[in-house]
Amino acid sequence: MAHGRLRIYLGAAPGVGKTYAMLVEGQRLRSLGADVVVGFVEPHGRRPTAAMADGLETIPRCTLVHRGAAFTEMDLDAVLARRPQVVLVDELAHSNVPGARNAKRWQDVEECLDAGIDVVTTLNVQHLESLNDVIRQITGVRQRETLPDEVARHADQIELVDLPPEVLRRRMVHGDIYPPDRIESALTHYFRVGNLTALRELALLWLADRVEEGLQRYRAEHGISAPWETRERILVALSGGAEGETLIRRAARISARTPGTELLALHVVPEDGLTGIDPVVLDAQRLLLESLGGSYHQTTGEDVVDALLQFAEAENVTQIVLGASRRGRLASFLGAGVGERTIKGSGRIDVHIVTHEEAAGSAALRLPHPSRGMGPRRYWSALAGAVVLLPLLALLLTVLRGHLGLSSDLVVFLLAVVVVALVGGLYPALFAAVAAALLADYYFTAPVHSLAVERADEVTALVVFVATAALVGTAAGAAAQRTHQAVRATSEARVLSRLAAAVMRGQDLPALLEQIRESFGLASISLLERDPEASFVPRWYVVASAGERPPERPGAADVESPVGDRLTLAARGSALSTEDRRVLAACAAELGPAHARGRIAGLSGGADVLADAERTRASLLLAAGRDLRAPLHTAEESLLRLGRRRVGEPAPEEAQLLDTARAAVHRAAQLVTDLDDLSRLHAGALDLYLRPVDLSEVLGAALDDLGPGGHSIVLRLPERLPDVIADAVLLTRALTALGADALRHSLPDRPPVFTAEVRGDRLEIRVEDGMPGRGPEPGITATRASGSRGDSLALRLSRDLAEAMDGSLETATEGAAFSVTLTLPSAAPGGSATSGLAE
Known part of the structure; x- marks a missing residue:
């Protein structure tokens, strides 16, 4: 049996017309001869939506009783028995009444699809499970009914139903979405312009990801590996070196020149997991990348170039940003580097090579650095051991000259080279191999005590010895280095995992610091916080500590590791190696979030x-x-x-x-x-009931509420005054409070004045009391301090009422005069008020 097809009308917000669009599609399919039935449609009292369902066969709903109340749900058994070609099912994320066949409506839909029935349904973006927390942060409302994203992603077709926020709010005011008793609350809460704009953007972004998934699936099904430049994707290759920040910023500038560009970064880790890269550096680069809007990725691979190109092809990357090579001239001559190999294998992907301070370009000759895995102590110990051991062996073999031949001497020297390689690594092994060959030539080949060699077989033996010693020493040194790194990595992982587990268990900072102190063998340790108000001489406070005599400032510590802008980890004890400091920095990074959570x-x-x-x-x-x-x-x-x-x-x-x-x-x-x-x-x-209100009527009601004193207030209103969107009762309440306050503070012969003026899409109502302005007039004495007026209960109530109606209230004082300006949305935006003032 063929599986049914699922089509979803995705709405950015309630009221955009999803159900209406679903019914239009049902009517279209019916006109083409398809067998279409209505499984469940909820018009919410909207007459145009209900009218669009006329002519479509409707499956009667089933009635379920829960807690003594009767509810209706889609009759799934009746739909399956009817077996239409297409069924229309509204509200895919709906939760069925307890006692129904399935707990969720999307499960009913899946049964219809399994039965070979095509389903056309509706869904709001706020019901997607992955966006639930984001929706709550934006709207302040947690959605109880959610839909797993996988259900929506497996739909055969998704169509976005959208309206601009202004149009949707206009439909709301006209009563096309909610009943009158819910309009005002919806406009001031869920249906604010900012909320609708954010929901619209979320719907577009989620749908764009869905389209991207479909494109990737199509390319995989048809074996298309070449990148399709449907959008620019810029990939930054991070080696973990200091040049990473330069590459990220350069790629971000390239990305900013093309709207809609996606920025990615990739770090390739060797398959054996052993790397000398400082994780603190990579973490800093990752934070920089995320602050610039990019995403960080990490993968493993035996070959860096192959892993980089495979990732680029999988992600449909169009541009790759690489740093200029840090290899010297000799290394570049012996083999192609990462940049050159990437350019050769990139195909249609553009490759940018960006120079940086770490790039090879100076002519200075650098000595080989001691092996990171072995450490300087073992490096120099191996060299010293070679200097001492090889002459001693030469002396011993001289004594045994009559009993051993050249081949035996070379085997003994080879053993010494292997020992040196195991202790110090590659470079001490090469030094020992050359030194052993010279000693063997000088003491054990004719002519003795000379570097000259008479016999050709002895020349061959010495050359083969040097090559063999170099190869064996290199292998032995690499094995020892990897063993040391493996042991080191295991120890580091153990320390970090223990600390992470302690943080997850919610242990307090002193316990965490004690664990760090024991791991590194420190005498004492403190987490210090800098006082942000101390600008010249920094002052530090001990947040938590462990051990005896913990440091109270960074200068008193032997080891310091910054945690953030204001926090630092200070410790007393033995000096730490570079590797230990790196691990300590990783541990310090765990303390920052723990401190913030506390x-x-x-x-x-x-x-x-x-x-x-x-x-x-x-x-x-x-x-x-x-x-x-x-x-x-x-x-x-x-x-x-x-x-x-x-x-x-x-x-x-x-x-x-x-x-x-x-x-x-x-x-x-x-x-x-x-x-x-x-x-x-x-x-x-x-309760708020926002609707277009005639300001003249509201002012008349407010003056009547003020009693005899209200008739003395002067009104200056334009002849053509648009309606204001407000709650008539609350607006009357606010204007009455403002009028009463103005009457109490006005002089007997100077009544308050109410004026109104249109400014863009807002209507300003100004209340001025009858007091002199820039100074006391002759014969008039001001007997009050107007500065306290702004804190009165009447003004606080009026301000809160105005803000609840999506408006604002501002006060102004000029001399002894006090004025209040109440601003509210206008139902019909227009120009400024004109003449025709009535007093």
């Missing part, structure tokens, strides 16, 4: 305490508001009744006192209401 854990604990305190404070405010609201309302009503029940005309002083008491009680009640609204807003319990 600090984050401490901050998290403190944040939890603050969050608990904040929740407690908010709950107390809410409780206090509820408890105070009823007594204040009762007091206000009592004062009002007391004023009405007075017989006759009350005295002016009594009337004024009653009015003052009623105003104070009303003000206290209003403050309690403001605190309640502010707490609900911060707790996320205040």
